[in-house]
Amino acid sequence: xxxxxxxxxxxxxxxxxxxxxxxxxxxxxxxxxxxxxxxxxxxxxxxxxxxxxxxxxxxxxxxxxxxxxxxxxxxxxxxxxxxxxxxxxxxxxxxxxxxxxxxxxxxxxxx
Amino acid sequence: xxxxxxxxxxxxxxxxxxxxxxxxxxxxxxxxxxxxxxxxxxxxxxxxxxxxxxxxxxxxxxxxxxxxxxxxxxxxxxxxxxxxxxxxxxxxxxxxxxxxxxxxxxxxxxxxxxxxxxxxxxx
Numbered sequence: 001x002x003x004x005x006x007x008x009x010x011x012x013x014x015x016x017x018x019x020x021x022x023x024x025x026x027x028x029x030x031x032x033x034x035x036x037x038x039x040x041x042x043x044x045x046x047x048x049x050x051x052x053x054x055x056x057x058x059x060x061x062x063x064x065x066x067x068x069x070x071x072x073x074x075x076x077x078x079x080x081x082x083x084x085x086x087x088x089x090x091x092x093x094x095x096x097x098x099x100x101x102x103x104x105x106x107x108x109x110x111x
Numbered sequence: 112x113x114x115x116x117x118x119x120x121x122x123x124x125x126x127x128x129x130x131x132x133x134x135x136x137x138x139x140x141x142x143x144x145x146x147x148x149x150x151x152x153x154x155x156x157x158x159x160x161x162x163x164x165x166x167x168x169x170x171x172x173x174x175x176x177x178x179x180x181x182x183x184x185x186x187x188x189x190x191x192x193x194x195x196x197x198x199x200x201x202x203x204x205x206x207x208x209x210x211x212x213x214x215x216x217x218x219x220x221x222x223x224x225x226x227x228x229x230x231x232x233x234x
Binding site for chain 1: 156160171172206211217219220222225226
C-alpha cells in the first residue's frame with residue numbers, strides 16, 4: 001500500500017493549462033481503470049473531480065480532464081482560474097484485497 | 112440533501128480507544144459501500160478502512176490492521192470505526208465517505224464526504 005507519486009507543487013497563470021502527474025505501479029494505476037482525482041481546499045473535505053481515469057461527475061467543469069498512460073495518470077486543468085488554487089490528490093484502486101491508495105498531493109498555485 | 116455527519120473524535124492517550132460514528136441521511140444507506148479516510152496535520156489523504164453495502168466485506172490499511180474495526184448498522188444508517196491501541200501517528204482528521212453511485216468500487220470514487228472529526232492521540 002505505497003502512496004502514489006505526485007509532484008508536491010504546480011503553478012500556472014490564469015487562463016493557462018497545468019498538468020499534474022500521478023505515478024503508481026502495475027498493481028494499482030497501471031492495472032485498473034479506477035483512477036480518481038480530488039480537489040481539496042484548506043480545511044475542507046475533498047471533492048471528486050474525475051473518476052475511472054477520464055470521467056467527470058455532473059457539475060464538475062469540463063476544464064478538468066483526466067488521462068492515463070501505463071502506470072502514470074494525469075489531471076489537466078485548462079483555463080486556470082483563481083478558485084482552482086487548492087490541493088489535488090490522485091487515488092487508485094489497488095486490488096480486491098486492498099484499500100485504495102492516494103498520492104501525496106499536489107499544491108496548485110494560480111499565479 | 113445527501114449528508115454524512117461524523118462524531119466521536121477527541122483527545123485520547125496513547126494505547127487508548129475511541130469509536131467514531133458516521134450518520135448518513137438523504138440516500139439509501141444500505142445500498143452503498145462506505146469508508147474512512149484520514150488526514151494527519153499538514154499531510155495528505157490516507158485510506159483507513161472501508162466496507163461493502165451489506166457490511167460483510169471489510170478492508171483495512173496495513174497501518175491500522177488488527178487495531179481498528181469498521182462496521183455499519185443499516186437499520187440506523189450509521190457506520191462506525193472502533194479504534195483501539197491508538198498511537199500518536201493516528202492523530203488526524205477522519206472523514207467518512209460514500210461510494211459514488213456511478214462508480215464500481217468506493218476506491219474508484221467517493222462523491223459525498225462528511226465534515227471530518229479530529230482525533231488527537233497524545234499524553
